[in-house]
Amino acid sequence: MPLSPSDRALGDLLVGRQVITLPQLDEALFALEAVSDFAAVVEVGAPATLRLSIAAPAPLRVAATLEAVRARLVEDPVVGAALRVGALRVEAAFADALAFSLRAKRQLAIREAAPCAQRC
Numbered sequence: 001m002p003l004s005p006s007d008r009a010l011g012d013l014l015v016g017r018q019v020i021t022l023p024q025l026d027e028a029l030f031a032l033e034a035v036s037d038f039a040a041v042v043e044v045g046a047p048a049t050l051r052l053s054i055a056a057p058a059p060l061r062v063a064a065t066l067e068a069v070r071a072r073l074v075e076d077p078v079v080g081a082a083l084r085v086g087a088l089r090v091e092a093a094f095a096d097a098l099a100f101s102l103r104a105k106r107q108l109a110i111r112e113a114a115p116c117a118q119r120c
Contacts, residue, residue: 018077018078018082019078020042020078020088022040025038025040025079028072029052029054029072032065032069033060034065035056036055036056037054037055038052038055039052040053043111043112047086047088048088049088049091050079050088050089050091051092052090052091052093053095054069054092054094054095066094069092070090070092
């Protein structure tokens with residue numbers, strides 16, 4: 001089911017009739033020892049894209065950590081359901097922890113997909 005701007009609330013993303021929230025992502029991702037912080041941006045589109053920037057200690061910045069992040073999200077009832085029906089996709093990459101320390105309070109940012117991403 002495609003998501004539209006009318007499907008969103010501040011800090012939450014509605015997928016179908018269920019909401020993905022920052023506390024939900026906190027619970028899933030901070031359960032992983034390798035994740036020290038993260039930033040999340042959702043691009044609304046068909047499908048929506050959850051882009052995660054993950055901070056992890058240098059020795060744990062390996063592909064297995066990103067795979068563990070994806071696996072935790074698949075286990076989440078809302079995120080996993082959205083992934084299975086094709087309403088959401090997840091992209092995860094490592095980011096410098098310094099970038100996180102310079103930000104204010106974490107939030108789930110929701111933005112429109114770039115026009116090319118919607119057409120291409």
